[in-house]
Amino acid sequence: MGFKDVAKPHYLGHRERLRKRFRDGGPDALPDYELLELVLFRAMPRRDTKPLAKAILARFGTFAEAMNAPEDLLLEVPGLGEAAATEIKLIRAAALRLMQGEVLERPVLSSWQQVLDYCRAAMGFEAKEQFRILFLDKRNQMIADEVQQQGTVDHTPVYVREVVKRALELSATAIVLVHNHPSGDPTPRRADIEMTKQIVDAAKPLGVVIHDHIIVGKQGHASFRGLV
Structure with a gap:
């Protein structure tokens, strides 16, 4: 007797569609909450991140505000753990390092x-x-x-x-x-x-x-x- 195929979680197809839209159209092709979803993917590989991304934006207002929020305030968002907060802080640090490099070069x-x-x-x-x-x-x-x-x-x-x-x-x-x-x-x-x-x-x-x-x-x- 064979095993029945286990249905894939619905969010896996959503993730791939988001990644494709990002690859095809760049960041401007995505609203803030979907760009934030992409950031959260690596920290939460087995979870639908859309509700959390929307909750973060509801708390902080914009993508920029969320990226710059102190870690202790990020952790106040229900469902956002240390791994996701670290991922957000990593994105901010990488962006600043890139901008600093551009200033240093000229x-x-x-x-x-x-x-x-x-x-x-x-x-x-x-x-x-x-x-x-x-x-x-x-x-x-x-x-x-x-x-x-x-x-x-x-x-x-x-x-x-x-x-x-x-x-x-x-x-x-x-x-x-x-x-x-x-x-x-x-x-x-x-x-x-x-x-x-x-x-x-x-x-x-x-x-x-x-x-x-x-x-x-x-x-x-x-x-x-x-x-x-």
Whole structure:
């Protein structure tokens, strides 16, 4: 007596159709929840991931918000375990590494849009303020990208002496200052303007140029280039 064929789970055909649409049309051929399904496939090989993908988007709003969500908040979504959360964090890390590589390959001032995109992707969705510095050589190519300080939801302590000291340690001739506003609104505050002027005044006699101070948030970015 032979064994009866076991019916394949319905989601297997759905997965293959999604993969084919992605191969044929690229990411633009898929709405956010289906792209998120593809991300979840590897972490959940034996499960229909469509309901979970929709639940994640219902919780965070957009694909970008989901990719940038802290792991502890991701794990609050029912059915999303550590493996899936790690897969999401891996996708974000890979995207940032790719963007950083694109910035490293060419002079910063001639690839300014890539710099802005990278800074916004790296910091724009953070829940706490960070102060980051891009250190440049005499060809204006990035030699280091460092988060100097992390603060609260609306303040980051910045030590002017430490900023200039680190630039000299790296033999940087120019720097780009970057910080984020977790509120989402990148409009500069008075303290941001004063701090920028202090760093410009301290760095100039030592031959270090401040190309810009960029503030990033979910709603865009603000540039201090007219001030520095």
